[in-house]
Amino acid sequence: MMSHSNPQDTAPQPTVEVGVPRQSNLGLIASLVHHHGSLSRAQLTRRTGLNRSTVGTLIGQLVGLGLLYESAPTGEAQVGRPSPEVRPNPSAAALAVNPEIDAVTVGLVSLGGNVRKKIRFPTDRIPTAREAVNIAAAVIAGMRSELDSAYRIVGVGVAVPGLVNRSEGVVRHAPHLGWRDEPVAQMLAEATGYSCRAANDASLGAEAELIFGAGAGMQNLVYLNGGASGIGGGVVVGGKLLAGASGYAGELGHTFVRSEGRACHCGGSGCLETEVSQGPLLTLAATENGGDAVQFEEELRARSSRNGNVEVLRQLEYLGIALRNAVNIFNPEAIVLDGFLGILHSISPETLPRLLRMQALDGPADQVHIYRAELGSDSMMIGAAELAFAPLLADPTSSVIATPLRFASP
Ligand SMILES: [Zn+2]
Incomplete structure (x- = not known):
C-alpha cells in the first residue's frame, strides 16, 4: 500500500456535503474528533481557531451529550500543562446496510469510523428491495440486545449500487439489482424503527476514503x-x-x-x-x-x-x-x-x-x-455510517441520539 504525507494540523479539513444543515461549532469539534480518532484540546483549539475556553466549554457539552470523552494526555511532550486527549465515544454508533447482487451486508460502526461488527448475509438470488430490507431488519433484530445494552444507535445508512436520490432516500435505478423507484430509506425506517438515509455506494466509499482512508x-x-x-x-x-x-x-x-x-x-x-x-x-x-x-x-x-x-x-x-x-x-x-x-x-x-x-x-x-x-471491504460500511452520523455531526444537540427509539420487529 502506498503512503502519503499526513495532513498538517493547519491543513483545511474536508467537508462533505450530505444535505444536512450548516455545521455549528459544537458539530465542528465533534466532527474533528470523529474524523481523527483522538485530538488534544490544544490541537482542537488550533484547528478550529476558537479560543481555548470556548473549546473547553464545547468539549464539556459534547462529553455531556455522550459523544466524546476525555482521557489522560499521551505521548507528545509539551511545554506547560499537558493537554488531555479528546476521543469519540464508541458507544455512539450507526448501522450500515449494503445490498448487493449476492448478499446483504449489515455493519455496526462506532463514532470514530470503527467497524465493530459486520454480518454478510449471502442470498441465492438477487434480492428485491423488499427482500433486502427484510434481511437487513432481521439481522438488526438479531443484534438488538447487544445494541440496547452497549450502544446508542443514531440511525441507519444504506449504500446502494445504483442511482440514489439522497435527499429522498429513494433508489431511482439500481440496474444490477433490478430496482427502480424504491423508497429504501423509508422502507427500512418502517421495518427497524431507526432513522434511515440512503445514497450511492461508491459516493459513500469515496467519502469514507476521503475522511478515514487513502484520501485523508x-x-x-x-x-x-x-x-x-x-x-x-x-x-x-x-x-x-x-x-x-x-x-x-x-x-x-x-x-x-x-x-x-x-x-x-x-x-x-x-x-x-x-x-x-x-x-x-x-x-x-x-x-x-x-x-x-x-x-x-x-x-x-x-x-x-x-x-x-x-x-x-x-x-x-x-x-x-x-x-x-x-x-x-x-x-x-x-x-x-x-x-x-x-x-x-x-x-x-x-x-x-x-x-x-x-x-x-x-x-x-x-x-x-x-x-x-x-479501508478494504469496510469502506461501504464506514461510508454508509457517515450518512447516518451526518445530521448528528451537523447539530449534536439535535434529538437524534437522545430520542428513545421505537423498534418494530420485522
Ligand atoms: Zn453504461
Missing part, C-alpha cells in the same frame, strides 16, 4: 470501486463530493472507453463497466465469488503471473482510458481504486501510471498519484 487530508480525488455490481465512482472537488443537479454525479463506470465495445445496460456501449469487470477475473482466478477478497487476490495474482497477465493487462488498458479522462477533466491529487480495481492495480502497479504518463495531459498527469483504497 486531500481536497481533490477521484474514487472508483469495482465490485460484483459493476463499477461505481465518486469525485471529490475542493473537499466536497461532486453531487450534480440531483446527486447522480460521478458515474465513471459509464464513461466511454471502447468504440467497438459491448452494449451496456445503461443504453450506451463500450462503457468502462462493460470492458472492465469482475466476472472474467473470477474465472481467471478460478474462484466462485469475490466475497473472500484475500483469496481472490492471491489466486488472481498467482494465475495471472502464470498466464502472462493478458486479461489483467487488457482490463488495465481500458481502466487507463477512463482514468485519463478523469485526470484531464478533474485534475485530482489522487485516484483511489477500491474493490477489484485496487487488486488489478496492485498486480501490475506500473501499468496505470505508465498509461497516464503517455496519454493524459502533462500537467494533471504529473501531479496525480494512484492509491489503492485503504
Whole structure:
C-alpha cells in the first residue's frame, strides 16, 4: 500500500456535503474528533481557531451529550500543562446496510469510523428491495440486545449500487439489482424503527476514503470501486463530493472507453463497466465469488503471473482510458481504486501510471498519484455510517441520539 504525507494540523479539513444543515461549532469539534480518532484540546483549539475556553466549554457539552470523552494526555511532550486527549465515544454508533447482487451486508460502526461488527448475509438470488430490507431488519433484530445494552444507535445508512436520490432516500435505478423507484430509506425506517438515509455506494466509499482512508487530508480525488455490481465512482472537488443537479454525479463506470465495445445496460456501449469487470477475473482466478477478497487476490495474482497477465493487462488498458479522462477533466491529487480495481492495480502497479504518463495531459498527469483504497471491504460500511452520523455531526444537540427509539420487529 502506498503512503502519503499526513495532513498538517493547519491543513483545511474536508467537508462533505450530505444535505444536512450548516455545521455549528459544537458539530465542528465533534466532527474533528470523529474524523481523527483522538485530538488534544490544544490541537482542537488550533484547528478550529476558537479560543481555548470556548473549546473547553464545547468539549464539556459534547462529553455531556455522550459523544466524546476525555482521557489522560499521551505521548507528545509539551511545554506547560499537558493537554488531555479528546476521543469519540464508541458507544455512539450507526448501522450500515449494503445490498448487493449476492448478499446483504449489515455493519455496526462506532463514532470514530470503527467497524465493530459486520454480518454478510449471502442470498441465492438477487434480492428485491423488499427482500433486502427484510434481511437487513432481521439481522438488526438479531443484534438488538447487544445494541440496547452497549450502544446508542443514531440511525441507519444504506449504500446502494445504483442511482440514489439522497435527499429522498429513494433508489431511482439500481440496474444490477433490478430496482427502480424504491423508497429504501423509508422502507427500512418502517421495518427497524431507526432513522434511515440512503445514497450511492461508491459516493459513500469515496467519502469514507476521503475522511478515514487513502484520501485523508486531500481536497481533490477521484474514487472508483469495482465490485460484483459493476463499477461505481465518486469525485471529490475542493473537499466536497461532486453531487450534480440531483446527486447522480460521478458515474465513471459509464464513461466511454471502447468504440467497438459491448452494449451496456445503461443504453450506451463500450462503457468502462462493460470492458472492465469482475466476472472474467473470477474465472481467471478460478474462484466462485469475490466475497473472500484475500483469496481472490492471491489466486488472481498467482494465475495471472502464470498466464502472462493478458486479461489483467487488457482490463488495465481500458481502466487507463477512463482514468485519463478523469485526470484531464478533474485534475485530482489522487485516484483511489477500491474493490477489484485496487487488486488489478496492485498486480501490475506500473501499468496505470505508465498509461497516464503517455496519454493524459502533462500537467494533471504529473501531479496525480494512484492509491489503492485503504479501508478494504469496510469502506461501504464506514461510508454508509457517515450518512447516518451526518445530521448528528451537523447539530449534536439535535434529538437524534437522545430520542428513545421505537423498534418494530420485522
Ligand atoms: Zn453504461
